[in-house]
Amino acid sequence: MSEVEVLGGPLSPFSFRVEIALKLKGIQYDFIQEEDYRFNKSPLLLKYNPVHKKIPVLLHNGKSLAESLIILEYIDETWDNNTAPLLPKDPYQRAQARFWAKFIDEKCVAATRKILYAEESEKARDEVQGALNLLVDELNGKTLFGGESVGLVDIAAIVVGYWIDVIQEAAGLEVLSREKHAKIYEWMEALMSKCSVIKENLPPRDKLLAYYQARIIGKGTIIHH
Template identity: 55%
Template sequence: MAEVKLLGSWGSPFSRRVEAALKLKNVEYEFVDEDLQSKSALLLKSNPVHQKIPVLLHNDRPIAESQVILEYIDETWKEGFPILPKDPYERAQARFWARFIDEKCLPATWKALWGSEEPEKAVEEACELLKILENELKDKKFFAGETVGLVDIVANFIAFWLRAIQELVGVELLSKEKLPKLYNWSDEFCSVFQENLPPKDRLVAHFRGRLQSTTTTTTSS
């Protein structure tokens, strides 16, 4: 077994976060693409509580939950680019905004993209949250400054997945006109992590299938 193994899914922004962090630290790893409809015995054993990806196996010891894994990687491999700031206050701020993204932005954007009983309200709420995130970006290249950090990595869904899916479903949340700073940031992020993002055509095809199955009231994949 490799020293470092990642149990993930090719199209998951959460496992792609871990791949981005491993890239920043120049850590070699083995990637195991899990079938989430038929989870492996290794995944169920490694994450018995949530039974979800991603799971990082380091010398056979499992670490679950993407944000927890990112901090573990930063603390374990000191070489390469830092993921979290050294200053305690800045570290706390980075953790705050990372949680804001996962607890507020992602659920709201997902709801706006895939419809709700009040679609206009869902889009408005998602745009308001993205505006808050843009205000935090200020005039910086990345949330961490001149280089990427924890908040940038956690926001990968906004940088890549959001733009791909909104084109498919016809709901505009992130555009150069509405959120120019966040839009430019997404371009910068995708440029840095191009090798750690899923093929756009394959991703769009996956979500197109999901959209079609939803509109025909069948079970989505």
């Protein structure tokens, strides 16, 4: 058995976080693709993430870990080679990075899910737009969330800068606006130009779009073009 394995999906933003962190650290790993993580979970997924039954799962020497943000911290602490630290050393800065990563998942991702996969509600849309405005403020005066180098929050926020942009197109809705949230688009551009590992490994946009279009149609959501 390989020392490090990722049980994930090629189009999952959370799985992507884990793969990027490992690549940035230069850690070799094997990727095990979970074929149908929504409707036909594999025995491996149920065994290694019995609590949430979601990808990604990191396997390190046979021990399993779930939840992408927890996995990123584990990777940072386990391969603390200082070449690509994901979290700052200063305790206050570390706590701030965790705060914003949690904010991204609890406010931006959770509200986007509500809009797309439940019924579209104005309240959820206001919620996600309010959260995105706060992310824009957090980027004020910075190129990346992590300052000059890619950090935990940058990796966590790719779901916003890349995935939400595609998902909203698939759904025919606008939550992330090129005008109001221009700073987020600029940040995503800066991230890709500063970090070739991210740029080269992002799933192709057309593939991602087709995937979410199929998911949304499958759910019976009406698409407004």
